[in-house]
Each structure stands twice: as structure tokens, then as C-alpha cells.
Amino acid sequence: MIEARGLARTFTGGHAAVEAVRGVDLSVAPGEIVGFLGPNGAGKTTTLRMLTTLLAPTAGTASVAGCDLRTDPAGVRRGIGYVAQGGGTDPGVPAAEELDLQARLYGVPDRAARIAALCARLDLEGLGPRPAGALSGGQRRRLDIALGLVHRPPLLFLDEPTAGLDPQSRGNLWDHIRGMRDRDGTTVFLTTHYLDEADALCDRLLIIDRGRIVAEGTPAGLKRRVAGDVVTLELADAAGCEPARKALSEQPGVREAAVTGTSVRLTVEDGEKALMPLIRALDGAGVELASLNLARPTLDDVFFTVTGRTLRDAA
Numbered sequence: 001m002i003e004a005r006g007l008a009r010t011f012t013g014g015h016a017a018v019e020a021v022r023g024v025d026l027s028v029a030p031g032e033i034v035g036f037l038g039p040n041g042a043g044k045t046t047t048l049r050m051l052t053t054l055l056a057p058t059a060g061t062a063s064v065a066g067c068d069l070r071t072d073p074a075g076v077r078r079g080i081g082y083v084a085q086g087g088g089t090d091p092g093v094p095a096a097e098e099l100d101l102q103a104r105l106y107g108v109p110d111r112a113a114r115i116a117a118l119c120a121r122l123d124l125e126g127l128g129p130r131p132a133g134a135l136s137g138g139q140r141r142r143l144d145i146a147l148g149l150v151h152r153p154p155l156l157f158l159d160e161p162t163a164g165l166d167p168q169s170r171g172n173l174w175d176h177i178r179g180m181r182d183r184d185g186t187t188v189f190l191t192t193h194y195l196d197e198a199d200a201l202c203d204r205l206l207i208i209d210r211g212r213i214v215a216e217g218t219p220a221g222l223k224r225r226v227a228g229d230v231v232t233l234e235l236a237d238a239a240g241c242e243p244a245r246k247a248l249s250e251q252p253g254v255r256e257a258a259v260t261g262t263s264v265r266l267t268v269e270d271g272e273k274a275l276m277p278l279i280r281a282l283d284g285a286g287v288e289l290a291s292l293n294l295a296r297p298t299l300d301d302v303f304f305t306v307t308g309r310t311l312r313d314a315a
């Protein structure tokens, strides 16, 4: 659905050129919900604006919804829906009018039926007469999404879809986004800087930092592959730390072992599988264990592993 190679954009015009996106390769398959995750200023919106034909790349090529970005931008626009950060509705215009105008713009043949179906899907029924400015934050986002979907695009781009929404409205919007994929097979490419959103909603993630993709995979796969599980063993006596570190670091699946105070912190491939052999190894080395903790990594740990910063520090 999306194939991009070496996509780049440098902004000139200020006193210094800004390399906002520095050669991004990405592939998105039909029916996927792909999250583009990164701190503020990482290059998410710039990439999205290039993929949606709103901004010309300074380098690279891309095929989006089956059309070439450079040679057939009109074809790309027909095949995609785009919901900008904060949406694009006029606060004074009734929701029904916005939807009707959008449907006319795209020449949708069965306008009334299409709008009714979308309103039913996105829980907007009965809200048509209300101006967008009189809708709740969640309702306005759902209206933005309905506007993006009026012409039945197979691919929908969402820029920070849940920014500024309360937790309940965010969860509700996630359900709607999943529903569009599950019922209609809509492919969704969204940007976010929320770790929980990336984790809960997306099938696959691309993590971008300073204009470059630094990691990609499923949320679970990334956490396992990039960060590993963390096992912390608290020892009864600091004297046991060094023999423990040596014995434990020789165990299969142990990637790193570090000592702080009376504890040994291990990064392991599969924490649950590793626990029993680790305890046996400690026993074998004659070291007494006081307590033990297994922690699954977060996407923030993944970001830290690949960039040396946390997402929050980087934002």
C-alpha cells in the first residue's frame, strides 16, 4: 500500500537548512495499522505530508495506494484519506454540511447513503445539525475521520489522531480505527508520540528520530528484540555480586549483566524461560539470593536502546 525509498526533505529559507527527513525507507501492507512513533520534531508530520502529496520531497521515491508520488499525485490523492493534526473542520459549519461538501468535492455518487453509513459507523448519528465547534473533542475527531473516509479510500493517514483527547475518548477512537480496518480492510498509517497508543493500537511500528527510522517491528517484537527482558536479582551479600555476575552472564540467552550495589541486572532474551536456569546457576556458584524481579521492557526502553535517550527526554 505504501513503498517509499530514500524519502527526504530539507527545509531551506531560514538562516540554516533543516534536514527534517533524511532518507526514509518504509513499506506498509494492505490492512495494516502502522504507527509512526517519535518525539516532537522527529520528522513525522513532514513524512506524512510528503506521502500525502502536500509537500514535495527533496529526494527519494514513493508509491502510495498504487500510484507514483511524483508522476501521479492526483492518483495518490484519490486513493487516500488524510486527517491533519487538529483536523480541518470549520467550527461554525454544521457537521452534515461539512460531510456533504466533502462528498461533492470527491464526486461521491451515493452521497446521502455514504454519509449515513459513515455516521452510523463513527457514532455521529444525530449530530449533523451541530456546528463542529459545538462537538466534543472525541466527536470532532470522529467527524474529521468521517471526512477523510467519505470517498472510500483504501488508505487513511492520521496525524496525531488522539492528541488532546481524554483517556476515555482516546480508547473509543482506537476502537473506531480498529473497526475501520477490521470491517472495511482500510489500511491506516498514523503518527503518534504516545507510547500507549503505539502499543495498544498499532500492528507494526516505525520509530523515527531526527529524520531517520531507528527501529521497526511489531510492538511486542521490538520490545523483545531491541530491549530484551530485564531480570534483577537482589543478593543477600554484596560479596556475591561478582561471582554471580560471572556465572549468570555465561547462561544462554543472557545479553548483558551489570552489578549495582547488592543487585545484578541482566538483560535476557526471554525472561520467563531464563528464570529457572538463572536460579540454578546462582545456586551452583554458591551465591544466596534475597529476591528476584522480572520486568518486560516498554517502548521507551526500545527508544532508549536505539538512541541513548528516552522518548520523553527527546520530546
Ligand SMILES: Nc1ncnc2c1ncn2[C@@H]1O[C@H](COP(=O)(O)OP(=O)(O)OP(=O)(O)O)[C@@H](O)[C@H]1O
Pocket (backbone or CB within 6 Å): 011, 012, 018, 019, 020, 038, 039, 040, 041, 042, 043, 044, 045, 046, 047, 193
Ligand atoms: N516549513 C518548515 N520550515 C522549516 N523547518 C520545518 C518546517 N516544517 C518542519 N520543520 C522542522 O522539521 C523538523 C521536523 O518537523 P515535523 O513537524 O515533521 O516533526 P514531528 O515529528 O511531526 O513533530 P511533532 O510531533 O511536534 O508534530 C523540525 O525540526 C521542524 O522544526
